[in-house]
Amino acid sequence: MTTDTPLDFGDPAGLEKLRAEFRTWLTGHPLPARLPGEPLPVFLHRWHRLLHSGGWVGLDVPEEYGGRGLTSLHQIAVSDELGARGAPGVPRIGYLAHALLEFASEEQRRRLLPRMLAGDDVWCQGFSEPGAGSDLAGMSTFAERHADGHYTVRGQKLWTSYAQYSDHCLLLARTDRAAAPHASITAFVLPLDRPGVTVRPLRAANGDDEFCELFLDDVRLAGEERIGAEGDGWALAMTTVSYERNALDTGHLSKYGLLVERLRRTARERAGELPDGLLSEIGRCFVDYEVLLAHTRRRIAERLAGQAAGPESSVDKLLMTGAEQRLYATALKVFPEELHGPGGELLAEYLYSRAASVYGGTSQIQRNIIAKRVLRLTDGDG
Ligand SMILES: Cc1cc2nc3c(=O)[nH]c(=O)nc-3n(C[C@H](O)[C@H](O)[C@H](O)COP(=O)(O)OP(=O)(O)OC[C@H]3O[C@@H](n4cnc5c(N)ncnc54)[C@H](O)[C@@H]3O)c2cc1C
Known part of the structure; x- marks a missing residue:
């Protein structure tokens, strides 16, 4: 069942302690309310700055560049705690920060990264x-x-x-x-x-x-x-999108976990009432989530072992897209009243999920990458 945390890596370097500290911090710093008419990026930027003020942004970035010099797992643990509360994740800058860490000069890293992490520069x-x-x-x-x-x-x-x-x-x-x-x-x-x-x-x-x-x-x-x-731009772009394709880095996984758990509970409570077809769709959402979880864990373990992100991230992106699109489509069928509910969050999530097969590289392109660069299939041109 989905009681497992996405981070079943033991407790390297006090991960549980960090989680406990973050939970305590969150009780004193709840998610601020979005102001009437406030554009989403402006609201998220306020949240970004608040998280940064507590030291919860850039945990895996070295201290000399404004981070905390911890590991990816620490940053992911923070995303996981936020996702588990249905709060917006840490600002989506990790993939840009990693591109700078890998390609920028020492002077650029020292100048650009602290301001990026703090939200001083968007x-x-x-x-x-x-x-x-x-x-x-x-x-x-x-x-x-x-x-x-x-x-x-x-x-x-x-x-x-x-x-x-x-x-x-x-x-x-x-x-x-x-x-x-x-x-x-x-x-x-x-x-x-x-x-x-x-x-x-x-x-x-x-x-x-x-x-x-x-x-x-x-x-x-x-x-x-x-x-x-x-001439380094292509390699930089590939680094960027490989981080953009990981469901843990992007904070998507814990958000899915929350909804999968809600669907699972509902399936149990309303088993006699929901049609078999829908129950089986819920089952499929659960399986999608577990498969995505296993792949993502593997990717993180590889990263912790010092392995650079490669074309395999396309597998994660495809799995993430499939899981997300099925999950929100199923949830709308199970909770149709939320189509018109306050704020229409579920409908908004469903609509945005349609873009998942386009942003960060379309699903067709991910399949091409998997065919050519992971499976080493060629089309005759080499
Ligand atoms: C929500 C969202 C946010 C985005 N944010 C950014 C951003 O901040 N910055 C940025 O630079 N870009 C951004 N993009 C753009 C995104 O990266 C592109 O939309 C994406 O790479 C596809 O390019 P395209 O739209 O030009 O489609 P096209 O490349 O024109 O593709 C059209 C269709 O043809 C298919 N196709 C194309 N080539 C092949 C092929 N060789 N084999 C098989 N099928 C193929 C595609 O899969 C697609 O279905 C964003 C997109 C979305 C949806």
Whole structure:
């Protein structure tokens, strides 16, 4: 049954003590109420700063960069405690922080990471373009290097989540027209108030304004605003998305666990009343959750053993997408009254779950990665 914690790794370095401390802290610092009309990212940013003030953000980031120098498990334990209370998880910056830890210079890490962790600078991710989403390597935004080392960037990004609430963008641009696509992408930190940057929010069908277009018209970037070497952008992007694909890093798993447990309880209480088909869907949700849990644990164990994230993270992303989409669709059938309930949270979660097969790389692309890079199948072109 789902009584198991996602973190069955024993108690390395006082994990249980940390959990107890966090629970105590939470009783004194409950989730603040969202103000009327307050945009979700603004509300979450307040929560971010509150969590940071207690030392609960960036636990796995070394102390010299503003973190607490603990392990991934400690950060995940905090997400788990929040998820178990139905509270929003720790801010979703872990994947950006890991990209900086791996690719940024020492000076950049010391300057950028503490402010990112504290929420002093809010970051967004500028990877996708109108003609380059799945085919990210086909991006056309270009950063031209000048003799004195500065760059001029020209191009357009698309689907940049919450750019209008952000200070910095982790930007990918091509820096070499002659080199092979994967070898010619470079990462930059782009301050969004830089002349030449236009952020235009797009309204989605459900009324949200998460997505933005980002127009870059001869934006000047200093050489020191490049992250890593020219051509490192592809490897940086792959690091970023592999962290973005892990259900524990993103705090999704404990949130699913809560709903799976609620469905399981309801199935027991209303067994005679719910149709067999629905009971079997609940059973499938339970199995999905347990499978996802096992895979995610394995991934975390690999990480703790020092193994870098690889293409196997695509398996986790696919499992996470399937589990999430089935879970919310089933929950809406079991609790139809919540379609119109206060706040409509379940409906909102259901609608957002449809995006899971697109963001962080579509399900088709995950299958391609698994076929080519995990199973080593080729299509004849090698
Ligand atoms: C909620 C959400 C938040 C997002 N946030 C960000 C963000 O902050 N920053 C950012 O940079 N991007 C963001 N994105 C964009 C996301 O990364 C892209 O939407 C995604 O990579 C797909 O690209 P695309 O939309 O251009 O679709 P396309 O690449 O045009 O794909 C269209 C369809 O064709 C299929 N397809 C394409 N190529 C292949 C192939 N080779 N084999 C099989 N099928 C294929 C795809 O699977 C898909 O079904 C976000 C997306 C969503 C939904």
